Amino acid sequence: MSKTQPSLQILTANRLTDGAVVYLTAAGTWTTEIRQSVVAREEKAASALLARGQKDAESAVVVAPYLIAAIEDADRPRAASLREQIRAAGPSQPVADAVATAVGLAYP
């Protein structure tokens, strides 16, 4: 990625009521599916997303909104960092599988 290419960002937060990891959509709603999130392609758009998130934090919809770096695969965004990939998808698969085998559960 060249320095001049704008970095892609999406807005994430936790839903107030249940703490679920959520992402802002183009419609201004929050989704648990990162693939449905709206992508900011330049800083101004990213600031607008953050402002929107802060407003929803003030009105007790979400908690702790922040921008994360994104990558687009086939026009669908996914998280760039491992941390955010784990946040989006849950504990990494070996862990999820291991919980299931070790403790005898059908992991959700």
Place this chain on the structure above:
Amino acid sequence: MYRYDEFDRIFVAERVAQFRDQVRRRLAGELSEEEFRPLRLQNGLYLQLHAYMLRIAIPYGTLSSRQLRMLAHIARRYDRGFGHFTTRQNIQFNWIKLEETPDILADLATVEMHGLQTSGNCIRNVTADHWAGVAPDEIEDPRIWSEIVRQWSTLHPEFSFLPRKFKIAVTGAPNDRAAVKVHDIGLRMHRNADGEAGFEVIVGGGLGRTPMIGKTIREFLPKRHLLSYLEAILRVYNEYGRRDNLFKSRIKILVHEIGAAEMTRRVEEEWAQIRGGALDLPIETIAGIAAQFSPPAYAPQPASVPQIDALRFAEPAFARWLKTNVAAHRKSGYAIVTLSLKPEGGPPGDASAAQMDAVADLADQHGFGEIRVSHEQNLLLPHVPRAALPALWRALGGLNLATPNAGKITDIICCPGLDYCSLANARSIPVSQRLTRRFNDLARVHDIGDLKIKMSGCINACGHHHVGHIGLLGVDKGGEEFYQITLGGSAEGDASLGAILGPAVSSAEVVDAVETLVETYIAERRQGERFLDTYRRVGAAPFKERLYAVA
């Protein structure tokens, strides 16, 4: 076991009601997150990587079967069917809903539990030797004193807003199984020349970004003075602790900066003002609490159990389990049994609701309904008649809780890491899983002997890596997970901090690296030497050469 008195009951019930109202106001938008955050943290509710996380206090690691069943109920009803036992003898649930938290706390209160003192800059839930009350080498049950400290510290108005969190660990035995030298205050019971029992008071130990072994500021403190002496230490810390810098705010930094002698002087000076006052507990009060920890009604047991010998020869796995997971009990005919939460490929410390329920049943059937949680993230049944061991072993095997690895290379202390924790830089559970798969030959595990691997996913060191014989610290190098290796740490009586061996290794290399270290030990060891002993004798050089030569 300690049962709530009227004060405890009313106080916890009031807390639940207060929190219910606070949650209502938060959901209605009347409280901002900034206003609400300290309130939820005071009840153990964090916002973590995936959702809210509830940390429930298990004071001094003791649970009744009824309490364990309640934890199973919470896992099932409010979370995803399992919980994670931590190095502070607590349990965490990872997908808690804010709107359900008041109901969870109300459910917990019915079994005398809560999430108090599991967060915030207060005196945290007190930890103790998991063999409390049953260890053959014990002078006095450390839970008596842990409970006294709990009653003193809960809601202590002067110490609710300390410079930083504050952890106290207690052992009632000369052999330290509670890592007392790496706590803000460690209390180790011993006898003075007159045969009187009292505490060695160790201050300023801790792990995290600046690991320190605690300093003894008093060789012998008579028991009756415990609270006034603790109060004096806390007062000195509260006054002089570094509130200006988060990274220097723990008492270990204060002790390090002013030195143990000056710390002692200040504490003794403060103590001179308050000793002999209301905090010196009347003997009847101490006796009243001690009575709550009196041993269960042990029944006479046969001198020998032929079934054990028969099974030992028939089943090598049982023989191994007897060696590692069954320890001598102070009462003849009884045993202390470790239930390994470290199965091959499993996330260390996790237990499902079904396992918790089953363990509660086994505790009722074979162990007076009592369960312990160790800081090494295992469960224990502390009072098992030896005659019940074969049946218990079979039952535990069916629950995947009989891995014969207590104290061995696969009994890994491991923080939740990047799979669950907001602070982590790298994953720790997957590395632990790969290690337990690599070392899955039990004959080899037993040949390697006592070896403690401890792993943390970040510098905060919840996985105690500094005091692992082999310590692994996850670091982020340009978006890739790497692991820094330390050797030679110990959290026991011979406490020491591990030294960094060399450059961090990649996630792909880390399991091979550990195996290389183990092979080096096997090649170098003398008869009867543990990994740690060999390392201390030969130093880092052979390990370094073998590990980095190929690179």
